[in-house]
Amino acid sequence: xxxxxxxxxxxxxxxxxxxxxxxxxxxxxxxxxxxxxxxxxxxxxxxxxxxxxxxxxxxxxxxxxxxxxxxxxxxxxxxxxxxxxxxxxxxxxxxxxxxxxxxxxxxxxxxxxxxxxxxxxxxxxxxxxxxxxxxxxxxxxxxxxxxxxxxxxxxxxxxxxxxxxxxxxxxxxxxxxxxxxxxxxxxxxxxxxxxxxxxxxxxxxxxxxxxxxxxxxxxxxxxxxxxxxxxxxxxxxxxxxxxxxxxxxxxxxxxxxxxxxxxxxxxxxxxxxxxxxxxxxxxxxxxxxxxxxxxxxxxxxxxxxxxxxxxxxxxxxxxxxxxxxxxxxxxxxxxxxxxx
Amino acid sequence: xxxxxxxxxxxxxxxxxxxxxxxxxxxxxxxxxxxxxxxxxxxxxxxxxxxxxxxxxxxxxxxxxxxxxxxxxxxxxxxxxxxxxxxxxxxxxxxxxxxxxxxxxxxxxxxxxxxxxxxxxxxxxxxxxxxxxxxxxxxxxxxxxxxxxxxxxxxxxxxxxxxxxxxxxxxxxxxxxxxxxxxxxxxxxxxxxxxxxxxxxxxxxxxxxxxxxxxxxxxxxxxxxxxxxxxxxxxxxxxxxxxxxxxxxxxxxxxxxxxxxxxxxxxxxxxxxxxxxxxxxxxxxxxxxxxxxxxxxxxxxxxxxxxxxxxxxxxxxxxxxxxxxxxxxxxxxxxxxxxxxxxxxxxxxxxxxxxxxxxxxxxxxxxxxxxxxxxxxxxxxxxxxxxxxxxxxxxxxxxxxxxxxxxxxxxxxxxxxxxxxxxxxxxxxxxxxxxxxxxxxxxxxxxxxxxxxxxxxxxxxxxxxxxxxxxxxxxxxxxxxxxxxxxxxxxxxxxxxxxxxxxxx
Amino acid sequence: xxxxxxxxxxxxxxxxxxxxxxxxxxxxxxxxxxxxxxxxxxxxxxxxxxxxxxxxxxxxxxxxxxxxxxxxxxxxxxxxxxxxxxxxxxxxxxxxxxxxxxxxxxxxxxxxxxxxxxxxxxxxxxxxxxxxxxxxxxxxxxxxxxxxxxxxxx
Numbered sequence: 001x002x003x004x005x006x007x008x009x010x011x012x013x014x015x016x017x018x019x020x021x022x023x024x025x026x027x028x029x030x031x032x033x034x035x036x037x038x039x040x041x042x043x044x045x046x047x048x049x050x051x052x053x054x055x056x057x058x059x060x061x062x063x064x065x066x067x068x069x070x071x072x073x074x075x076x077x078x079x080x081x082x083x084x085x086x087x088x089x090x091x092x093x094x095x096x097x098x099x100x101x102x103x104x105x106x107x108x109x110x111x112x113x114x115x116x117x118x119x120x121x122x123x124x125x126x127x128x129x130x131x132x133x134x135x136x137x138x139x140x141x142x143x144x145x146x147x148x149x150x151x152x153x154x155x156x157x158x159x160x161x162x163x164x165x166x167x168x169x170x171x172x173x174x175x176x177x178x179x180x181x182x183x184x185x186x187x188x189x190x191x192x193x194x195x196x197x198x199x200x201x202x203x204x205x206x207x208x209x210x211x212x213x214x215x216x217x218x219x220x221x222x223x224x225x226x227x228x229x230x231x232x233x234x235x236x237x238x239x240x241x242x243x244x245x246x247x248x249x250x251x252x253x254x255x256x257x258x259x260x261x262x263x264x265x266x267x268x269x270x271x272x273x274x275x276x277x278x279x280x281x282x283x284x285x286x287x288x289x290x291x292x293x294x295x296x297x298x299x300x301x302x303x304x305x306x307x308x309x310x311x312x313x314x315x316x317x318x319x320x321x322x323x324x325x326x327x328x329x330x331x332x333x334x335x336x337x338x339x340x
Numbered sequence: 341x342x343x344x345x346x347x348x349x350x351x352x353x354x355x356x357x358x359x360x361x362x363x364x365x366x367x368x369x370x371x372x373x374x375x376x377x378x379x380x381x382x383x384x385x386x387x388x389x390x391x392x393x394x395x396x397x398x399x400x401x402x403x404x405x406x407x408x409x410x411x412x413x414x415x416x417x418x419x420x421x422x423x424x425x426x427x428x429x430x431x432x433x434x435x436x437x438x439x440x441x442x443x444x445x446x447x448x449x450x451x452x453x454x455x456x457x458x459x460x461x462x463x464x465x466x467x468x469x470x471x472x473x474x475x476x477x478x479x480x481x482x483x484x485x486x487x488x489x490x491x492x493x494x495x496x497x498x499x500x501x502x503x504x505x506x507x508x509x510x511x512x513x514x515x516x517x518x519x520x521x522x523x524x525x526x527x528x529x530x531x532x533x534x535x536x537x538x539x540x541x542x543x544x545x546x547x548x549x550x551x552x553x554x555x556x557x558x559x560x561x562x563x564x565x566x567x568x569x570x571x572x573x574x575x576x577x578x579x580x581x582x583x584x585x586x587x588x589x590x591x592x593x594x595x596x597x598x599x600x601x602x603x604x605x606x607x608x609x610x611x612x613x614x615x616x617x618x619x620x621x622x623x624x625x626x627x628x629x630x631x632x633x634x635x636x637x638x639x640x641x642x643x644x645x646x647x648x649x650x651x652x653x654x655x656x657x658x659x660x661x662x663x664x665x666x667x668x669x670x671x672x673x674x675x676x677x678x679x680x681x682x683x684x685x686x687x688x689x690x691x692x693x694x695x696x697x698x699x700x701x702x703x704x705x706x707x708x709x710x711x712x713x714x715x716x717x718x719x720x721x722x723x724x725x726x727x728x729x730x731x732x733x734x735x736x737x738x739x740x741x742x743x744x745x746x747x748x749x750x751x752x753x754x755x756x757x758x759x760x761x762x763x764x765x766x767x768x769x770x771x772x773x774x775x776x777x778x779x780x781x782x783x784x785x786x787x788x789x790x791x792x793x794x795x796x797x798x799x800x801x802x803x804x805x806x807x808x809x810x811x812x813x814x815x816x817x818x819x820x821x822x823x824x825x826x827x828x829x830x831x832x833x834x835x836x837x838x839x840x841x842x843x844x845x
Numbered sequence: 846x847x848x849x850x851x852x853x854x855x856x857x858x859x860x861x862x863x864x865x866x867x868x869x870x871x872x873x874x875x876x877x878x879x880x881x882x883x884x885x886x887x888x889x890x891x892x893x894x895x896x897x898x899x900x901x902x903x904x905x906x907x908x909x910x911x912x913x914x915x916x917x918x919x920x921x922x923x924x925x926x927x928x929x930x931x932x933x934x935x936x937x938x939x940x941x942x943x944x945x946x947x948x949x950x951x952x953x954x955x956x957x958x959x960x961x962x963x964x965x966x967x968x969x970x971x972x973x974x975x976x977x978x979x980x981x982x983x984x985x986x987x988x989x990x991x992x993x994x995x996x997x998x999x
Contacts, residue, residue, distance in 0.1 A: 052668060052671070053383070053385070053386035053668065053671065053675075058675065059675035059678060059679055062389050062390060062675075063679060066393060078386075079749060080386065082542075087541075162800070165797070165798055191797060191800065192797075194797075195794070199608075199658075199664040199665055199671075200608060200666075202664055203480055203608060203658075203662075203666075204483060204484070204794075206480045206662070207480035207482070207483050208483075209483035209484065209798060210798065218678070218683075221683075222685035222686075222687075223685060223686070225687060226686035226687045228686060293681070294393075294679050372990070376990070507898060507902070508899065510895060511857070511892070511895045511896060514888055514891055515860075515892065517884075517888050518861075518864055518888050521888070525881040532867075532871060532881055532885065533864065533867050533868075533885075560934060563937050563968065564931070564933070729968065730965060730968040730969055731965065731979060733968050734961045734962075734964035734968065734976075734979065735979065735983055738957055738960055738987075741941070741944070741945070741960075742957065742991070746991060751945060754945045754948065755945060758938075758941055758942070766853065770849040770850070770853075771849060771850055772850075789884040792879065792883075793879040793883070796879050797879070
């Protein structure tokens with residue numbers, strides 16, 4: 001039949017092109033679960049990313065997957081499971097088999113923070129911290145023009161309570177908590193508006209629709225260099241190399257440290273040897289200059305850590321969040337906003 | 341003119357054989373992805389992301405960008421041939437395209453859509469080339485209140501786009517909007533209508549709904565009323581390509597569609613989708629035979645397809661001029677840029693001029709490649725339309741379900757496709773309920789609600805202040821007028837009907 | 846077929862009511878800080894009103910056509926033909942349901958092969974050679990495109 005021959009012809013062209021461009025292969029993992037302790041990995045590993053394709057964490061995970069393939073010798077495959085403010089993807093990993101073949105790569109928010117807001121099918125202890133990837137610092141951004149220093153903003157805010165509008169990505173998220181923390185410490189009242197992603201938030205700032213927002217280092221650098229915005233202060237321990245003229249909140253007398261940490265997790269109960277091997281391999285990748293160069297371009301700072309350190313970090317973060325959300329006025333306000 | 345200089349430099353860069361190969365591979369893959377229902381450009385771009393990392397920045401970006409607009413061309417193919425829209429933007433093409441296919445004019449529909457896409461794409465790239473920086477900044481002036489007004493106006497004006505009962509169209513829109521609220525609320529994170537299941541917390545994806553509503557419903561209809569191949573007009577080779585009168589009739593819609601799509605694509609809303617609907621409505625209103633629409637009018641294919649491509653191309657403007665990706669595909673592209681160490685912010689044009697102009701040149705070349713690729717395939721695809729339904733239906737069903745699975749790797753989506761297939765079937769055959777309003781409500785509903793809440797937050801709840809902004813005021817006024825008009829007409833008709841009923845009895 | 850409209854409109858009324866009921870449990874918020882319940886409540890109300898209107902119009906139209914319906918014989922013949930086809934649809938749906946249920950457990954190519962063969966038999970494709978050929982080429986196609994190329998996970 002005319003149809004069939006054309007079909008076979010097209011099929012042949014497909015196959016030729018595959019060979020020609022040498023597309024990344026990866027035969028489908030159809031093997032059963034062979035759990036051999038030391039020999040890991042034996043088949044392809046799945047990395048679940050709880051954000052949609054293309055977001056900052058996603059790019060990082062894909063980079064990691066690519067390098068991991070060389071390091072571990074087996075394909076590492078990224079799967080996006082966005083939604084629920086990082087909870088959907090996190091829940092999926094928490095519920096999957098702890099054999100080391102399903103991993104989570106994402107911000108600590110999903111593991112540590114979200115449990116305070118909603119009934120989740122997992123607790124933060126259900127995920128075993130494997131390795132830290134990066135830390136992303138955030139700073140306060142305003143459109144160029146109205147405010148030149150942090151003091152200007154605070155003064156305006158004090159004189160006009162409620163007139164300032166700030167934006168945040170995801171109400172209840174870490175940046176939001178920190179924004180409220182800052183406002184409390186500065187004694188300023190401002191109304192918060194939620195956005196569903198970095199780009200709409202930046203667009204709103206550039207368009208003058210909101211007054212200020214906390215954003216990640218990458219965005220701060222881009223728009224400062226182009227002269228559109230001014231970063232009034234950074235919530236990092238010390239000044240960033242890429243933004244040397246921006247003071248830190250600490251210098252200005254505020255006790256704010258805001259960073260988003262991304263790490264790799266596995267379901268609880270994963271064999272120790274597997275977890276150690278993963279940690280060792282990932283840390284090696286983080287120190288590899290080829291990887292570091294590409295990741296740094298994203299504005300990330302790589303922070304390899306040992307498993308014990310990471311575990312302590314997660315615990316500390318959890319307790320910090322607990323204190324803020326349950327014991328302080330900031331927490332009250334945030335919970336109010338979430339209810340509303 | 342420095343533009344021409346830079347452009348020539350760009351062409352020289354892209355002219356290198358290996359770059360051309362990547363361009364070709366990109367658009368080729370993009371076409372396939374567009375033809376295959378389900379897997380969209382975002383998914384494909386994400387999956388081929390690692391490949392783009394292995395090569396130099398320009399080739400990598402060209403590859404991914406090629407996938408992006410290649411899929412725009414391919415998406416119309418399944419819409420026309422089997423009434424399955426691969427993406428929301430291909431939905432309007434289904435309406436008249438599929439009817440043309442049943443009449444044996446599939447080739448004409450495919451060809452016209454390819455030509456329209458080329459024209460629109462090229463004009464779009466030219467606009468990007470000349471006006472990107474200014475347009476990008478101009479679009480920033482639009483904030484949440486404007487988005488709310490635009491979407492609200494759009495919902496009111498466009499809900500009745502395919503004719504039929506206005507009441508049912510509005511109801512469809514409302515139902516679509518209700519569906520869009522299922523899931524986790526984006527702004528506060530609270531669960532809505534999820535009834536405790538994790539699956540529903542994700543929200544409902546548009547792709548399974550559309551594939552079920554359009555594709556599976558058509559399959560169910562065909563099972564119940566199989567058309568025999570003899571019924572389909574015997575297709576001669578000449579009929580595989582458009583007739584002269586069809587081409588002539590498409591010229592103006594292509595022009596109008598292009599110019600409609602250009603501005604709408606730049607806005608941070610589902611620009612390409614919106615532009616197809618606006619284009620369809622415009623063509624229908626301007627046509628001398630509006631009753632042909634819905635039965636195979638070529639204007640109904642030419643307009644929306646051109647609008648779609650134009651909007652997709654200008655959709656790159658926010659990314660290229662400001663570094664802000666407003667759609668998922670642009671976000672993946674941004675990721676690719678960043679990983680190569682390129683930061684597409686406002687300084688992109690200056691700091692990486694060669695990359696920028698290389699990308700622009702590749703866009704031109706890619707569009708031409710796509711036409712060269714697609715036009716001959718028109719014949720192949722059109723002859724597929726003459727294959728007996730007994731063969732087509734099992735294959736299409738398989739494709740639809742596997743395609744639905746590839747979107748989110750979730751079996752829940754498969755159930756959704758099935759359920760909506762049944763719903764769509766009932767809607768079509770028994771209820772005289774049109775399907776586009778549902779989809780329009782679904783997609784615009786999300787934007788509407790978000791913008792409303794953000795806008796109200798901005799003005800401290802004082803709705804009237806929102807109306808003081810010029811764009812908002814104009815859009816709301818238009819919407820209000822049309823709404824009042826519709827309501828009055830509804831009551832007028834009802835009174836006429838009950839009046840004549842009374843007379844008959 | 847106006848009865849179909851009446852039934853469907855009743856179903857929609859039911860759905861809108863459930864929706865509205867759930868929406869009331871969501872925080873409404875104030876105009877200053879609109880909450881997640883704001884739009885759903887509005888939508889639910891409008892939806893309920895409109896579906897009621899639809900029901901009313903469908904009911905009226907139904908009454909009219911019942912009075913002026915055609916001869917019973919014609920209707921009977923159509924019903925018979927429809928009966929045969931509805932049987933086919935039933936098997937079709939059953940096949941799809943089984944396919945979805947077993948999707949995760951069975952190797953995707955096997956299930957693709959099976960479903961295509963089963964469906965083509967339901968659609969009266971003659972013989973066994975054609976369905977087999979169809980099934981195999983479809984499975985191979987899926988394998989090449991989705992697994993080898995795009996590395997989709999099944």
